[in-house]
Amino acid sequence: MAANQRTFTDVQRTVLSAHKESTTEDKMSFYDSWSELYEQDMMILDYRAPVMVAESLAAVIHEDRDKALVLDVACGTGLVAKQLQRFGFHNFHGVDGSQEMLELARSKSIYQTLQKCVLDSELLPASSDSYDVVVIVGALSGGQVPFAILPELHRVTKRGGFVCMTTRSNTSNQLYKKQLQAVIEEMEQNGLWERITVQEIEHWEKAIAECEAEQGSTYISGTIYLYRKSRN
Template sequence: MFRYLSIFLFFCVKSHCSFLTLNRMWLFWTTVHQVWQQTPFHPISVMKKHGFGHFVGIDGSEAMLEMARESGLYQDMKHSLLGEEPLPVHWAASFDVIVIVGALSVGQVPVCMVRQLCKSAKPGGYICMTTRSNQDNVEYKAALESELRQMEEEGLWTRVEVTEVKDWERAVSEQEDGYISGAVYLYKKLRA
C-alpha cells in the first residue's frame, strides 16, 4: 500500500474564518502522517474536525477522482495533469491550506508548479508539500529546494518547517528495497 494521498493535490478553506494557527497545522500534519496508510481520505476527515469545511481536489486520474467523489468529502474536483495546464485563475488567494503529497517528483509534477500553489493560497495560508529523497529523485529534489529558497528570498512565503522522514514510503523501483526516505515542507504565504 502506498503512503501518499490518492488525490495529488487538495485545497481547503476554513468554514468559519480564514485564520489557521501553526499549532493546528502542525497537529493536522502529524495526525495525517501517523494515519496515512489507513485510508487516502482520512486527512480530510481530520481537517473537518478542526473547522475546515470546503475541499477541492485535483488528480490526473479519472478513476481516482471517482473514488474521491464516492467518499463525499470533496465539494469540487478537477481532472488535471499539473504542469500541463495552469491552475484556474479564480483560485488565486483562495485557500487556507494547500497539500500536495506524492506528486512532487521526477516525471510527475514539474517544480514550476509550486509557484502556482503559492498563488492559490491566501496570505497567511499554508502550503504543505512532500517529495521523495531516493536515488531516482535526487536532481528533482535539489531543483525543488532551490525553487523553494528562491521564493522565500522573493518574500512570497516563509519556511515554517522542513522534516526529513527516514521511512517515507515503500520503495517501488528495482534498485531499492524496503522503504525510501522523503521530505515534508511546510511554508506560510506572506503576501498576495
C-alpha cells in the same frame, strides 16, 4: 489477480512499469488503470505521507480548522483529505489529472468540488488568494507534477495561508528534489513565503526499485515542506 491477493512483488511490478511511461498523458493513463488497486497497494507499501502531512498541518493550525478551505492538488483517491478530516478539517476542493482517481475520490463524498486538471499544461482552476491551505502529497517527483507548478500553488493560497508539499528522497528522485528545493528557497528569498518546517521522514514508504528494496523490508525517506505565504 484479485485485489485481495496482491503481494509486495505485484505492487513493485506495477509501480516499476510506470517508470517506463514517458509522457504526462501516459502517466495519467497509468493512474487511471491503477486507481482501483491504488489504496490497497499503498497499504502494502506502508505509505505514510498522508498521515504525516495531516499531523504536520495540525501541529501548526490550531484554530478554525473547520472553516479552513483546503485545496488538495493531485488528490488521487482522497487519502490526504481523509487524514485531514481526523483533525477537524472539513472543506476540501480536489484536483487531479486522472479521471479514474477522481471518480474514487468522488465516491468518498469528502470533497465539495473535484476537477480534472493536468499539471504541466494547465494552470490551477482557482482564483488567486483563495485557499487557507494548499497541499500536494506524493506527486512532486520526476515524471509527475513539474516543480514549475510552485508559483501556482503560491498564487492560489491566501495571504498568511499554508502550502504543504512533499517529495521522495530516494536515489532516482535526487535531481528533481534538488531542483525543487532550489525553487522553494528562491521563492523564500524573494519574500513570497516563509519556511515553517522542513521535516525529513525516514520511513516514508517501502522501497520499490530493486537497488533499494530487499523483499519489501527497506524504506525510502521523504521530505515535507511547510511554508506560509507572506501577508504583504
